[in-house]
Amino acid sequence: MSTELNPLYNSLAFAYTAFANDRDFSREVEALGIKKSSQIEVCELFAGPAYHSIELLRSRCDVKVTAIDNSSLMKIEAQKLGFPEKGEYIVGNVCDTLESLQQAYDYFLILRYSLGLIPPKDLSRLLRAISNRLNFSGCVFIQLHRIDLIVNDFERLSIRERNVVSNSRNITCLWPSGPLKWREDCFEVQMPVTLFVDDERYETVSHEWIYTKTDLERECNLLGMSIERIKSIEQFFKQSCMYRLSFC
Ligand SMILES: C[S@@+](CC[C@H](N)C(=O)[O-])C[C@H]1O[C@@H](n2cnc3c(N)ncnc32)[C@H](O)[C@@H]1O
Known part of the structure; x- marks a missing residue:
């Protein structure tokens, strides 16, 4: 992506x-x-x-x-x-x-x-x-x-879930929202990210190199x-x- x-x-x-x-x-x-x-x-x-x-x-x-x-x-x-x-x-x-x-x-x-x-x-x-x-x-x-935080799928990451209200919209971000998907041969990773904007749900991916x-x-x-x-x-x-x- x-x-x-x-x-x-x-x-x-x-x-x-x-x-x-x-x-x-x-x-x-x-x-x-x-x-x-x-x-x-x-x-x-x-x-x-x-x-x-x-x-x-x-x-x-x-x-x-x-x-x-x-x-x-x-x-x-x-x-x-x-x-x-x-x-x-x-x-x-x-x-x-x-x-x-x-x-x-x-x-x-x-x-x-x-x-x-x-x-x-x-x-x-x-x-x-x-x-x-x-x-x-x-x-x-x-x-x-x-x-050390990444290797546990960010289990100890304090900002994993963020909730805010902005312009009267409720926004929640889960980052990562599930297990990280690693390449087998290098530090390339796909992190699932889920966003809720009021009742709408968006599934996205943060594609990163570590x-x-x-x-x-x-x-x-x-x-x-x-x-x-x-x-x-x-x-x-x-x-x-x-x-x-x-x-x-
Ligand atoms: C994590 S976000 C913003 C980080 C911001 N510095 C902060 O503290 O919130 C990363 C940003 O990088 C931009 N970006 C991603 N790849 C880029 C590239 N190759 N060149 C320029 N901007 C890029 C994205 O559009 C996004 O706004």
Whole structure:
């Protein structure tokens, strides 16, 4: 299944936006330590509703934010939430878009496990494109799944069921809503996702590749970058591993 056609991020973008609003984005942005003082450029990849970009724009007057996502319906959701109509929300594939951009960024954000939405053949391409557009003193934050949670079909995942009311609609998301379906020969997985919007039930699938620190280390070695797990901020990004990639 192509991620471009995934209804979760297209026809059901309104529902994703509602149940994804389950975190304190202000605390998450603070935890990342994105500078407040000087003019900085941030690029949020796989931005979806762009909650983090919107929080950055709200809390920092000197920040310039670019959000990239391949769903035009997600862009509309982000604008409804306050992403400026004239702001830089680019609808396009992350690799193609980054390769076409000229400017450099101080921070790249790949949050909420989104790196796993691209296949292994695009992983090197994406990280190379990022390294080409990253200022020397900048860094990349990547939030990945915790492997110990995945191996039990996310039985211990606290956000497995989410219930919200949005625009008078009751939205429930079960993710995953059943056993994960693994490929036999690689870390490619189909996660069943069930959504209820009032009385309507939607069965969808999140098709993901599970990347680990080892995958990031291999790519960093090729790009002359270093990687560290920043456990100190994982309390703000619950049940995940947070990595920081940089040239230093
Ligand atoms: C998990 S969601 C949004 C994550 C968001 N950062 C958050 O914190 O809620 C992932 C997003 O990635 C987008 N996406 C998936 N594959 C993509 C690709 N190859 N290029 C650009 N966007 C992509 C989807 O449209 C979706 O909005």
